[in-house]
Amino acid sequence: MEEVTVPVIDLLNLPAESGKLLSACEGLGCFRVVNHRIPTELQREMKAAVRSLFDLPDDVKKLNSDIIAGSGYVGPTKENPLYEAFGLYDAADAADVEAFCSRLHASPRQRETIKTYALKLHELMVDIACKLADSLGLVDYSFKDWPCQFRLNKYNFTEETVGSSGVQLHTDSGFLTVLQEDESVGGLEVMDSSGTFVAVNPLPGSFLINLGDVAKAWSNGRVHNIKHRVQCKEATPRVSIALFLLSPKDGKVEPPPALVDSDHPRLYQTFTYVDYRKLRLSSGSRAGETLNLLATNQAPTIA
Ligand SMILES: O=C(O)CCC(=O)C(=O)O
Numbered sequence: 667m668e669e670v671t672v673p674v675i676d677l678l679n680l681p682a683e684s685g686k687l688l689s690a691c692e693g694l695g696c697f698r699v700v701n702h703r704i705p706t707e708l709q710r711e712m713k714a715a716v717r718s719l720f721d722l723p724d725d726v727k728k729l730n731s732d733i734i735a736g737s738g739y740v741g742p743t744k745e746n747p748l749y750e751a752f753g754l755y756d757a758a759d760a761a762d763v764e765a766f767c768s769r770l771h772a773s774p775r776q777r778e779t780i781k782t783y784a785l786k787l788h789e790l791m792v793d794i795a796c797k798l799a800d801s802l803g804l805v806d807y808s809f810k811d812w813p814c815q816f817r818l819n820k821y822n823f824t825e826e827t828v829g830s831s832g833v834q835l836h837t838d839s840g841f842l843t844v845l846q847e848d849e850s851v852g853g854l855e856v857m858d859s860s861g862t863f864v865a866v867n868p869l870p871g872s873f874l875i876n877l878g879d880v881a882k883a884w885s886n887g888r889v890h891n892i893k894h895r896v897q898c899k900e901a902t903p904r905v906s907i908a909l910f911l912l913s914p915k916d917g918k919v920e921p922p923p924a925l926v927d928s929d930h931p932r933l934y935q936t937f938t939y940v941d942y943r944k945l946r947l948s949s950g951s952r953a954g955e956t957l958n959l960l961a962t963n964q965a966p967t968i969a
């Protein structure tokens with residue numbers, strides 16, 4: 667399989683790399699960041715904490731219950747039998763992070779690591795979103811109060827599962843995702859503009875940024891919600907950590923006025939993120955198709 671060249675954005679070299687950032691968002695819908703100031707040690711400690719959470723007994727794992735639909739622990743399913751994940755909503759809220767740790771009986775050290783990681787990654791994510799808004803010509807746009815979801819992913823890959831699916835094809839439903847990949851186990855594949863799957867191989871120390879459905883609607887179609895999946899390529903369990911910046915605080919997704927004019931008429935109806943998420947879950951389609959139901963030329967589906 668071909669390997670895709672994911673554009674690498676040096677966060678210390680903005681706004682010089684603003685054009686490169688925007689082309690990555692408009693084209694592939696994905697880029698990497700380096701010089702992000704998240705210490706390697708924190709990334710390593712967080713990975714260790716996440717690995718140990720997955721060793722908890724099933725009944726404890728299930729204490730990580732949903733806050734919004736699908737935000738809590740997900741065990742293996744028929745669609746994704748090798749996949750399990752913990753979830754946390756809202757990772758931008760220190761009390762929610764505490765509650766998540768308490769429910770899973772996290773040790774004081776794990777708790778400290780998870781809290782610091784959530785705080786720092788949230789700051790990084792808001793900073794990246796601002797840089798993206800800058801590149802679209804939006805001055806002083808703030809993402810600080812946008813809710814944010816955390817997901818800790820584990821793929822139980824073994825000798826027998828090589829060649830099978832780790833997680834099915836999907837887009838991320840929110841605005842922007844920051845992913846700390848597995849340091850060594852690959853398997854992530856993205857769909858390029860020709861509809862071909864291409865491998866994304868890990869680049870340790872960097873973070874991978876994906877744009878989701880909310881970014882496409884919010885930007886009035888300017889940026890691309892990247893389709894991706896995970897395949898089992900080797901017999902080693904794989905762990906990744908994702909932070910999702912979801913939607914504006916009031917949940918209302920609509921483009922800033924500066925992104926709408928007679929040459930760029932509104933492409934999507936205004937919708938709320940929570941309703942969108944429900945619609946996506948109930949429709950069973952995970953790869954951005956649900957957004958088509960909300961095009962301005964469609965009858966209103968959700969208020
Ligand atoms: O594990 C990965 O590399 C991707 C995870 C992912 O796509 C997700 O959590 O939405």
Ligand SMILES: [Fe+2]
Pocket residue numbers: 836837838894
């Ligand atoms: Fe994803």
